[in-house]
Amino acid sequence: MAQNRVxxxxxxIGVLPVLLIVAFxxxxxxxxxxxxxxxxxxxFNTRFFVGLEWYRETLDDPRFVDAFLRQIGFSAAVLIVxxxxxxxxxxxxxxxxxxxxxxxxxxxxxxxxxxxxVGAIWQIYARPDIGLLGVTLNELGxxxxxxxxxLHAWLTLLAMDIWHWTSLVxxxxxxxxxxxxxxxxxxxxxxxxxxxxxxxxxxLPRLKGVLVIAVLLRLMDSFMIYTEPFxxxxxxxxxxxxxxxxxxxxxxxxxxxxxxxxxxxxxxxxFILLFSWLFYTSVMRDEDRS
Amino acid sequence: MLRMDRACLDGDExxxxxxxxxxxxxxxxxxxxxxxxxxxxRLLAGLPTQAHGDVSYDEQPWSHLPPQQRSVAAVxxxxxxYPNWTVAQNIASPLxxxxxxxxxxxxxxxxxxxxxxxxxxxxxxxDELSGGQQQRLAIARALAQQADVLVLDEPLVNxxxxxxxxxxxxxxxxxAETRATVxxxxxxxxxxxxxxxxxxxxxxxxxxxxxxxxxxxxNPSNLAAAHxxxxxxxxxxxxSEHTERGERRAVRPEHVRLGAETAPQSxxxxxxxxxxxSVERSxxxxxxxxxVCDPQSPQAMEHWVVRRLGMQPVDAGQAVALYVRCADxxxxxxx
Amino acid sequence: xxxxRLDNVGFTYPGADAATLAPLSMDISHGEAFSLLGASGAxxxxxxxxxxxILQPTQGRIFLDDVDVTGLPGRDRNLSQVFQFPVLYQSxxxxxxxxxxxxxxxxxxxxxxxxxxxxxxxDELNIGGILKRSAKGISLFEKQLVAIGRxxxxxxxxxxxxDEPLTAVEPSVKWRLRQTLKQAQQDLGVTMxxxxxxxxxxxxxxxxxxxxxxxxxxxxxxPDDVYQNPAHxxxxxxxxxPGMNFLPVADLPESxxxxxxxxxxxxxxxxxxxxxxxxxxxxxxxPGVVHSQRILGTQRGEVISMxxxxxxxxxxxxxxxxxLAVGDPVTIDLKRWIGFRDAIxxxxxxxx
Numbered sequence: 022m023a024q025n026r027v028x029x030x031x032x033x034i035g036v037l038p039v040l041l042i043v044a045f046x047x048x049x050x051x052x053x054x055x056x057x058x059x060x061x062x063x064x065f066n067t068r069f070f071v072g073l074e075w076y077r078e079t080l081d082d083p084r085f086v087d088a089f090l091r092q093i094g095f096s097a098a099v100l101i102v103x104x105x106x107x108x109x110x111x112x113x114x115x116x117x118x119x120x121x122x123x124x125x126x127x128x129x130x131x132x133x134x135x136x137x138x139v140g141a142i143w144q145i146y147a148r149p150d151i152g153l154l155g156v157t158l159n160e161l162g163x164x165x166x167x168x169x170x171x172l173h174a175w176l177t178l179l180a181m182d183i184w185h186w187t188s189l190v191x192x193x194x195x196x197x198x199x200x201x202x203x204x205x206x207x208x209x210x211x212x213x214x215x216x217x218x219x220x221x222x223x224x225l226p227r228l229k230g231v232l233v234i235a236v237l238l239r240l241m242d243s244f245m246i247y248t249e250p251f252x253x254x255x256x257x258x259x260x261x262x263x264x265x266x267x268x269x270x271x272x273x274x275x276x277x278x279x280x281x282x283x284x285x286x287x288x289x290x291x292f293i294l295l296f297s298w299l300f301y302t303s304v305m306r307d308e309d310r311s
Numbered sequence: 312m313l314r315m316d317r318a319c320l321d322g323d324e325x326x327x328x329x330x331x332x333x334x335x336x337x338x339x340x341x342x343x344x345x346x347x348x349x350x351x352x353r354l355l356a357g358l359p360t361q362a363h364g365d366v367s368y369d370e371q372p373w374s375h376l377p378p379q380q381r382s383v384a385a386v387x388x389x390x391x392x393y394p395n396w397t398v399a400q401n402i403a404s405p406l407x408x409x410x411x412x413x414x415x416x417x418x419x420x421x422x423x424x425x426x427x428x429x430x431x432x433x434x435x436x437x438d439e440l441s442g443g444q445q446q447r448l449a450i451a452r453a454l455a456q457q458a459d460v461l462v463l464d465e466p467l468v469n470x471x472x473x474x475x476x477x478x479x480x481x482x483x484x485x486x487a488e489t490r491a492t493v494x495x496x497x498x499x500x501x502x503x504x505x506x507x508x509x510x511x512x513x514x515x516x517x518x519x520x521x522x523x524x525x526x527x528x529x530n531p532s533n534l535a536a537a538h539x540x541x542x543x544x545x546x547x548x549x550x551s552e553h554t555e556r557g558e559r560r561a562v563r564p565e566h567v568r569l570g571a572e573t574a575p576q577s578x579x580x581x582x583x584x585x586x587x588x589s590v591e592r593s594x595x596x597x598x599x600x601x602x603v604c605d606p607q608s609p610q611a612m613e614h615w616v617v618r619r620l621g622m623q624p625v626d627a628g629q630a631v632a633l634y635v636r637c638a639d640x641x642x643x644x645x646x
Numbered sequence: 647x648x649x650x651r652l653d654n655v656g657f658t659y660p661g662a663d664a665a666t667l668a669p670l671s672m673d674i675s676h677g678e679a680f681s682l683l684g685a686s687g688a689x690x691x692x693x694x695x696x697x698x699x700i701l702q703p704t705q706g707r708i709f710l711d712d713v714d715v716t717g718l719p720g721r722d723r724n725l726s727q728v729f730q731f732p733v734l735y736q737s738x739x740x741x742x743x744x745x746x747x748x749x750x751x752x753x754x755x756x757x758x759x760x761x762x763x764x765x766x767x768x769d770e771l772n773i774g775g776i777l778k779r780s781a782k783g784i785s786l787f788e789k790q791l792v793a794i795g796r797x798x799x800x801x802x803x804x805x806x807x808x809d810e811p812l813t814a815v816e817p818s819v820k821w822r823l824r825q826t827l828k829q830a831q832q833d834l835g836v837t838m839x840x841x842x843x844x845x846x847x848x849x850x851x852x853x854x855x856x857x858x859x860x861x862x863x864x865x866x867x868x869p870d871d872v873y874q875n876p877a878h879x880x881x882x883x884x885x886x887x888p889g890m891n892f893l894p895v896a897d898l899p900e901s902x903x904x905x906x907x908x909x910x911x912x913x914x915x916x917x918x919x920x921x922x923x924x925x926x927x928x929x930x931x932x933p934g935v936v937h938s939q940r941i942l943g944t945q946r947g948e949v950i951s952m953x954x955x956x957x958x959x960x961x962x963x964x965x966x967x968x969x970l971a972v973g974d975p976v977t978i979d980l981k982r983w984i985g986f987r988d989a990i991x992x993x994x995x996x997x998x
Contacts (some may be wrong), residue, residue, distance in 0.1 A: 140677065202731075202733070204729040204730075204731070204733050205733050206727065207698070207700065207720070207727065207729075208727065208733040208793075208796075210719070210720055210721050211698070211720050211721060211725060211726050211727055212726070212747040212750055212796070213721055213747060213750035214744055214746070214750050218750065222735045222737060222738065222746075223735070225737070226735070226736040226737040227736070327821055344769075471685075471686075471843065471882070472844075472887065473685070473889075476887060476888055476889075480938055480954060483938055484937070484938065501940070504940050504941040504942065505940040508991070524941060525941055525949065527942070528941070528943065529944070563943065565942075565944075565945070566943075566944070575754040587827060589821065589824070589825035589828065589829075589848070591821055591824065591846055591851050592846065592849040592869055593845055593846040593849060593850075593886075593887065594845055594846075594869075594871075594873040594885045594886045594887075595886045595887065595918070595920060598821075600821060600825065620920060621920070622869065622873060622874070624872050627825070627828070627829070636946065636947075638947060639944075639947075643858045
């Protein structure tokens, strides 16, 4: 209907409230942070312009670099497990009937639990003295203790995140799979395609869109993870599960180093943006070409 | 009388044209995709469109009136009905707006529904109707408005052919009873013959020709007009058939005779030889597709379609002799 | 390719009262172009799904080359199918799409053989020029050609099922696809079953046509036969545009009734619009009044019209070059007609 479009600029008035909300909730706070990141704030009345000093300091800080590397490791592990697992779950779902509805509700349950509750649940569940998981593992002869063993802490965190978020990937993939026309499966069957080929050539190309969204959501979300590890391990043992956001919180809230914390935030934000952009453009590039 | 002055269907002044729609008659606006048919309908109905121009009815200017204040009813390709109202309520909607008493409304609803063959469905909701019934309902609602001008934009295009066949005949009878000026758009010349008192040919937002269907069929003003008013399009005689510059000679698919049918009359007929590529049969008609060469310069080749009555015993790959009456050859300007 | 034999095959959905497909027997020979024609809901798709193994018949047996394949899934019947909308592997090139059925299911073919077969089929369909393109980047017309090519790629395919394959194709190029399909069918000698609701597609494509309505096969015959000699009133009505006219014998004038008696004692007479002539009043036996006119064009300078005529309580269409206006009285001469009793053909009269 593009040919019937009428020139009319009044629509901008309708968009104005949204622009205002976005400005106050997004742009203005961000600018405040940018402002902080280039100043040294001693108290509310005494501040100096320090240029890029805080940025340099943050990037040179070995604790920042460690937290950053841990963060990348965690996000990578989360994606590597959750995306394939979500697809496998989605493919195993029945497409209609009462069973499908029940399974969908069941799948959605972890998504409805508040994050700190998830942390608390796993904190108790994995405790070696009273937790079902922890006690069971110890009974089986595995000396499991996530409060003292960094590896165990990591595995517990991963298990928790997978339990919490695989459902999201599965639901997205399920929605993608239901849009595959029946004729495509039928054609593949008549062509003699194997199960793997059906997945690779019929389902995967049509899942691409939702999978990109799933990866982006999980990437950004896991990169910003705070509540659950804070409740579960508190960043320990030592600093072995201290991720970026937790380090940032310690800096900004605990030590009130507003300037470095602001610089940290900006760097953090730019990283997420860059990662997401790189991923999105690399995946969607051949999409545009055709 | 409904008039358009300096109507630009695509907003480009160069294509502007004037047209008067014959009062109380049905004008079939014939044009292909993107010919500007829908813009013309929207211009007449007063709906937002990039088309502009002066529309007047009986000397009363309409251009600045919103659709509600024009005496115009419209039916578009997609079946548009009020989904949560019954068939009866849908038909009644324009009657209520006119402030008629319930008894008179009732009568009119029944009469309209009856004449459109949806009399038994008055209590149904539109989503319980088939596509054909939904479009009949949309037409009934438009007729209930008793507007001076009725605009039908390809109303039957989404229906299957058996249903179209039946509805075209019904529409013709039904619309003859209203005294409205009807504008019916289509891309099918058969609709023009079946429904049109007048035709208006459009191509790329420009008016090609207007007149009665037979006039336009017999004397197309140029090649594009001949193509539009032909199903399938006209066959061009091989280029070396000498003509003036900017002119081509052409013949309609139904005016090409197969040699086997009757003996040729060499003085009044031209002979062509066709290599048949494919044969299509619809039962009552046979269509032969193939290439026709000019005997003098064999590289000048034209793709022809021959349309004959009945099931013709011709197969793909065969060479056939074709005869064309000189009187049936059209000499046409090429734009 | 194979001979397809249906022996008393029927299908009823579980719990349904009436059969979706009444028991039928059918024999399609090696390399035949066969067409199933019917309106939507006639049972065409059910029959197609029985052949392709998506559905299993609730009674009867299906044989491919005398091998009972009833109960076998589609993949074990070695058949291929073309769907309403082009079904391609989006992430592959056209060449990969065509080659795919040759590389699956342990096909013991070497690369050179696959290459040769892909090129041969691509040549047949005239798509050699787009083999390297991505399946996503070609037109809808080309996509459907590639889908057809994939269906034809296995040289030993038992049958090719076509489910309204021209639905998605633009009207102006449909004939080209029909032509290509028919040519390929003849060149490769494949058994093809073509399902459609479009009479032109069915009559053009097939050597034999089966007309379906309400789950029954009403008639199977050559295109000429089903058009000229409909065995059932519905066949006469469904084929042709407009379809066959029907008049109850009891409503005919006395003189005509006498001509009809003894011809199987029909209840209704059916005649095609082109198989009747019009004359002035009192010329022929059957009177009528013109109620509508659709000009069809000119023939040797004369205007030919399809006239709608009111004959008593009935409406018929007759094709004629007589110049008439709405309201004119005429008489009708039936040159060729078929008698029906209980909607079944019982007799006919007229030039063969």
